[in-house]
Amino acid sequence: DEYTVAILGATGAVGTRLIQQLEQSTIPVSKVKLLASSRSAGKVLQFKGQDVTVEEAKPESFDDVDLVLASAGGAVSKKFLPEAVKRGAVCVDNTSAFRMDEDVPLVVPEVNEAALYNHHGIIANPNCSTIQMMVALEPIRKAFGLKQIIVSTYQAASGAGQSALNELYSEAQDYLDGKDMKADIFPTKGDKEHYPLAFNLLPQIDVLEDNLYSHEEWKMIHETKKIMLGDMNSPEIKVTATCVRVPVPISHGESIYIEVEDKSATTEQIQQLIKDAPGAVLQDDPKHQVYPQPINAVGSRDTFVGRIRPDLENDGAFNMWVVSDNLLKGAAWNTVQIAERLVADDLVRVK
Ligand code: A2P
Ligand code: 11C
Known part of the structure; x- marks a missing residue:
């Protein structure tokens, strides 16, 4: 079989990587449709x-499409993906629109590939900061069980598009030129206040909710x-998170x-375990100052893990540092990887 694949949001930070990851994938593509807004x-x-x-996305754009990325x-996924499913397409969605729906599998192939068998046309790709944490922690969970996760993130600007x-x-240019920095987007587009990210840190990713956590923290x-x-x-694994935006262009870091x-x-x-884990690479050699860094992770599909060390005060507790390209494993690669599994397991059809 060969597939007609539509990429919705093809001009964006993730969309351009979806094109590249699809080009490099094992999926036999007979035709690709690149969809965006009327602007593009x-x-x-x-x-x-x-x-x-590039075409403007419309419901009819999905006629004869087998697979949507x-x-x-x-909001765009909410509007178009049910239309695509109605037309017989299977969708892998990188947005948060359907992630918590009961009948939508939320998949990191290294962890819960089997959940793909329960799809009803839409499969959700998790949030970038969640995905890299799953790649690092699943092998540990399988071997030793996990009671608690406490994570602090250092998230790259490109996560916001x-x-x-x-x-x-x-902003960086203006700062170096001695001008005022103009902030219109960070910490998050729709919010009331905006602050510069260059030479700064913003402990808010997505909206702050009434429970005092950000929505990004809720997602993790x-x-x-x-x-x-x-x-x-x-309640089986306790998780808590603090999510921070840092002035790094690409690749999220996480202290876990x-x-x-x-x-x-x-x-x-x-x-x-990390050495043997699919999708993970151990970069952990303190004697030679080897540890994961965002600039070295850019462009790689892997999740890099280092600074693994036991807590000196509590038995059975460890600290580690995890870095991955948020636009690849955190988004485009995980999405295409899911699509590859759907193709390999003959799941590109709607029940
Ligand atoms: P466009 O370039 O036409 O605005 P990013 O995550 O980097 O901000 O990219 C968002 C992507 O989503 C872009 O490809 C953008 O297209 C696309 N997009 C935004 N609004 C719509 C819409 N209403 N319909 C289809 N695509 C959209
Ligand atoms: C960020 N993690 O870095 C966000 C971007 O739920 O897919 C991804 C949002 C999502 O801003």
Whole structure:
């Protein structure tokens, strides 16, 4: 079989990577449709060296489409993906629109690929900061059990999209030129106040909710439970998160503290688990100052893990540092990887 694949949001920070990851994937593509807003209609992009004209997304755009890869924002997915499913397409959605729906699998292939068998046309790709944490922690959970996760994130500007990344660059330029920095997007587009990110840190990603957590923090808690335990409210693993935007263009960093069930676990065993884990790379050699860094992770599909060390005060507890390209494993690659599994397992059809 060959597939007609539509990329919704093809001109965005994730969309351009979806094109590239699809080009490099094992999926046999007979035709690619690049969809965006009316602003980009007529723009010419390339797929495998061929020109493809971007079209404005409409319900009819999904006639004869087999597979949709979506990253144009939650509202756009809500509007178009049910239309695509109605027309027989299977959608892998990189937005948060459907992640917590009961009949929508939320998948990191290294953790819960089997959940794909229960799809009803839409499969959700988790939030970028959740995905890289899952790649690092699932092998540890399987071997030693997990009681608690305490995570602090250092999230790159590109997580908020191409225009946000552009804002970081222009703020940095203005700062170095001695001008006032203009902030219109960070911490989050729709909010009342805006603050510069360049030469700064913003402890707000997405909106701040009434429970005093940001929505990004909420996602890390509940997506983790749905992916690892199949229940977004499971009490089995306790998770708490602090999410911070840092003036790094690409690749999220995470400081993760875990408490495992099996207190016999050693640092060496955890290092070996990471070495053997699919999608993970151990970069952990303190004697030679080797540890993951965002600038080295850009462009890689892998999740890099280092600084693994036992808590000196609590048995069965460890600290570690995890870095991955938020636009690839955190978004475009995980989405295309899910699509590859759907193709390999003959799941590109709606029940
Ligand atoms: P456009 O370039 O036409 O605005 P990012 O995450 O980098 O901000 O990118 C968002 C992506 O979503 C872009 O490709 C953008 O297209 C697309 N998009 C935004 N609004 C819509 C819409 N109403 N319909 C289809 N695509 C949209
Ligand atoms: C950020 N994690 O870095 C967000 C972006 O739920 O898919 C991804 C939002 C999402 O701003």
